[in-house]
Amino acid sequence: MRRSTSRHRIRRNARQVRRYGAEPIVLLSDDLDLAPLVITAIARALWRYRSELAPFLTTASMVGTAVLLHDSAADHWPAVLSVTAAAVGAVVVLRRWLDLRLIEAVYAAAVLALVGGWTSAATVIGPFTPPLPMALAVGGVVAAVPWWAHRRRRARVRVERKLAAWPDIAHAVGLAGSRVQSALVDLWGYRVRVALARGQTVEDAVAKIPALESALGARRGAARIQPVPERADRMELRVIETDPHADAIGWTGPSITSITEPVTLGLFEDATPVRVSLLRRHALVGGVAGAGKSGAINVILGELTACPDVIIWGIDLKRGMELLPWASCLDRLATTPQEAESLLRDAIAILEARADALAGDGLRVWEPNPDAPALIILIDEYAELVDEAPEAVRHADSIARRGRAVAVTLVAATQRPSQKAMGHGAVRSQMDVRLSFRVREQRDVDLILGQGMLKSGWHSHTLNAPGKFLLSAPEHDIPRRARTYLIDDHQVQRTASTHAPHRPLLDSISASALHAVKTHGHGHEHSSEADLQQAREPDRNGRHSAVQDAETALWEALWCAPSEGISIDELLRVTAMSRPWLYKRLKEHSDAGRISQVSRGRWRGYPTVN
Structure with a gap:
């Protein structure tokens, strides 16, 4: 019985070891020297709490x-004062290099x-x-209180202790096998360079x-990983605390005056502009x-309408719900x-006319300027266009x-740009700039940003607020979260009314192409040599005949207008020109005193003017 009990105990102990592991055993003897253990424990505590104890250690x-x-x-007390003065001056001069705020530098x-002052005095008298x-x-004590209460110091200590593990x-x-090389605490969290x-x-x-995120005790969605361009075996881990x-970021106004400049869409998480x-x-x-x-479309329009070298056309099949507030700035x-369908067909005519003009002049690209503006076609909800206007697609x-060489550009917005939603054409594959806002499914990330982007860290399905987006473009090949500016309805109305009088007119080549389509009912490819020559050569007054006809029709409509005036919509129909042109x-006629505004949106000419 005793032997059986002993075997049972051995088996039970073996099971406990396998389940819980071997427990350490410390053997204590009477002649054990505790001094090294105590010294080691004190040294470890001093090192661990070195930041909190810094005032005492300094004293x-x-x-x-x-x-x-x-x-x-x-x-030698004057030397102590000199070193002190030099150190104070170095802090003031190198404040920005040391990443010190003004209060920290003070x-x-x-x-x-x-x-320095206390040490020099103690050097003299003891x-x-x-x-x-x-x-x-x-x-x-007075100097230690700000040190102990400093938020950045406490955050740095907390991060250092966390990264020690x-x-x-x-x-x-x-x-x-990976290791931390450096860490930096900033206003929003911390960055870690990892080998x-x-x-x-x-x-x-x-x-x-x-x-x-789980191991670091961070909130969900707080971690970002970016590659280091110089080394494939390095990465930057950023944790946003x-x-x-x-909060939304208010738009402060357009940042550009030419389409040749990059538009500013919002801010990255490090406050740099997008x-x-x-x-x-x-x-x-x-x-x-x-x-x-x-919101992104409004920001793009707010930027582009300030440029005198770009014409903007819009397509909004939701009866203009999104783009109608900008109608005064849209040609x-x-x-x-x-x-x-008619708008895109006319854009094709302009594209081909510009291509012929460039070929005739021996040029490769259309350089936008106020006299030869670029053309941007903005399409809201592209999938609706696919369903309702297949020919337009x-x-x-x-x-x-x-369209790229001749500066005819598409900007398309859609909820899910699948191959079916984009019309089974080459539109999606030709998009160099891609903005991905929040999507519901992970596979939609690759639909918007391109194949393999989800695996590379472009996680737009984790975006958690309206306006947050990821931008993929030739100059933006690293996933960085950003948020667009917010433009409210009042800003849209004010910006549109400010920019409308300064919108450019189509160049003579493009205007001639549109005139050929309207007059002959066909595109530029069927135009005669005389039409092409007319497209390249404006008349002696510098204006195309179609523009002169529109001006004549405008004046006749204003001259014959009733006492209550004629509306803007009627004038647009009569002249067949764009709102900016009208x-x-x-404004020119009003400044010259030839016409007057009877009421909001209604005008008439003075009968006495010949």
């Missing part, structure tokens, strides 16, 4: 230094002055001569982002309803499938393939 260092100087070099300079001990105690964290998430182990890639780390994009060029680049804006696509606005496909001509 002890001051006393020790003063004792040595007083005993051996009491007459605190550092004050502490250095206190340390550190224990009254009132130096009391001055040191009071000054040390990086080997365990890396092992737990599957990045064993990956041999064979590990940034893509491997991107797949571990949820596990990293306070979301800089939690700039991207739209010249000779087609753009795709995607995201679910309510994610912020309309053309199509709100029905028939109008959309064919024209859009042609523009996407051929507003510009009305």
Whole structure:
């Protein structure tokens, strides 16, 4: 029985070892020397809490230094003052290089002055001569309080202690062997430069982002991983503790005056502006309803309407709900499938006329300027165009393939740009600039941004607020979260009314192409040599005959207008010109005293004017 009990105990102990592991055993003896253990524990505590104990350590260092100087070099106190003055001056001069705010630089300079002044006095009369001990105690406490309360210092200490466990964290998430090279605490969180182990890639780390957030104790969606361009085995891990994009960012007005400059869409998380060029680049804006696509369209229009070298056409098959507030700045606005088809067909005619003109002059690209503006066609909800105007989609496909050199550009917005939604054409593949707002499914990330982007860390399905987006463009090849500016309805109305009188007119080549389409009912490809020559050569007054006909029709309509005046819509129908052209001509006639505004949106000419 005893032997059976012993075997049972051995088996039970073996099961416990396998389940819980072997427990450490500490053997204590009577002659054990505890002094090294105590010293080691104290040293570890001092090192761990070195930041909190820095004021005490600094005070002890001051006393020790003063004792040595007083005993051996009491007459060297001017040198101590000189070193102190030099240190204070270095803090002031190098404040920005040291990444110090003004209040931090003032605190550092004050502490250095206190340390240097007390040490020089203690060098002369001794550190224990009254009132130096009391001055040191009071000054040390006063100087220590801001140090202990400083938010950035406490955050840096917390991050350092958290990253001290990086080997365990890396092992737990599957990045064993990686190591931390440096860490930087900023206003919104902290950045960590990590050296990956041999064979590990940034893509491997991107797949571990949820596990990293859990191991670091961060909130969900707080971690960002970006590659380091110089080294494939390096990455930058950023943890956002306070979301800089939690609140909307107000738009302060246009930042450009030419289409040749990159438009500013919003701000990245590090407060740098999001700039991207739209010249000779087609753009795709995607995201679910309510994610912020309309806000991005408003920002783009607010920027482009300030440029005198770009013509803007719009297609909005939701009866103009999104683009109608900008109608005064749009040369053309199509709100029905028939109008959309006509607009894109006219854009093809302009494209071909410009291509012929460039070929005749031996040029390769159309350089926009106020006399030869670029043409941007903005299409809201492109999928509606596919469903309701299939012929228009064919024209859009042609523009996407051929429009870049002649500065005819598409900007399309849609909720889910699948191949079916984009009309099975080349439109999506030709989009160089892609803005992805929040999407519901992970596969939609690749639909908007391109194949393989989800695996590379472009996680637009994790965006958690309207207006947040990811931008993919030739100059933006790293996933960085951004938020668009917010333009309210009042700003849209004010901006549109401000920019409308200054919108440019179509160049003579483009105007001739449109005139040929309207007059002969066919495109530029069927125009005669005389039509092409007329397109290249304006008349002696510098204006095309179609423009002269429109001006004559405008004046006749104003002259014959009834006492209550004629409306803007009627004048647009009579002249068959754009709103910017009409507003510009009305302003010219009004400034010359030839016409007057009877009421809001209604005008008439003076009968006495010949």
